[in-house]
Amino acid sequence: MILIADSGSTKTDWCIVDKGQLVQQVYTKGTNPFFQSEEEISNEVGNALLPQIGSYTINALYFYGAGCGFPDKIEAVHRAISQHINAKIEVNTDMLAAARGLCGHRPGIACILGTGSNSCFYDGENIVDNVSPLGFILGDEGSGAVLGKLLVGDILKNQITPALKEKFLTQFNLTPGDIIDRVYRQPFPNRFLASLSPFLIQNIQEPEIHTLILDSFKAFFKRNVMQYDYQNNKVHIIGSVAHHYKEILIEAAAQMDIKLGTVIKSPMKGLIEYHK
Secondary structure, eight states: OEEEEEEOSSEEEEEEEETTEEEEEEEEEOOOTTTSOHHHHHHHIIIIIHHHHTTOOOSEEEEEETTOOSHHHHHHHHHHHHTTOOSEEEEEEHHHHHHHHHHTTSOEEEEEESSSEEEEEEOSSSEEEOOOOOHHHHOOTTSHHHHHHHHHHHHHTTOSOHHHHHHHHHHTTOOHHHHHHHHHTSSOHHHHHHHHTHHHHHTTTSHHHHHHHHHHHHHHHHHTGGGSOTTSSOEEEESHHHHHTHHHHHHHHHHTTOOEEEEESOSHHHHHHHTO
């Protein structure tokens, strides 16, 4: 019996699988070793995961996580999990989860558009090229965090209509001071900013909102995807943002001459097939 984890900065999807069949699926908070200590990750596994998976005997665990792109971060996550689960444990990046879940054993360009964003060229087994996402301050174009950042930036600099600004502040019960505090002083500003992005979907008919989203997706393609062999490979994308904004994503791809392939919310179904 194996346990597969797909972990972003917001949530972790855990699936217990036996002989290629899903036995149980549970969720915990997201983990990211760039923002959390080893102890915090360990506490999440011990307090949130273990009570949900009960008495299942796990023989192997495949953990795919945001922030797991460096040896020291991989080791930290490995140690945090191994304190609670005695099994063969592999820790890989969420980017590899996307590539394996989207492409299986076929080559292609795989992307993530969720709380953060990322991309790679995958040869059917391994990631062979990756443009660094750089996080929501320097990069992460097209992600929920960046869409939220662009939205509040436009709101605070009066780049949208007064009525829309008032609607936003009222809906989220925020003041400009609250926003500054959550972004600059509180933990997980990326999660906070991403939590604001549903406002964009709700007001997608407003021209300035549509343009904000479209331009961010075009920036994602230009600054990331177009550094790979996109003319000869389809671009496959997973993530909540890709799923919910699919129509504008298609529009942006068409304007950039990008050939889109699969666009889905989660790589888990493909990962279960990959590890079968």
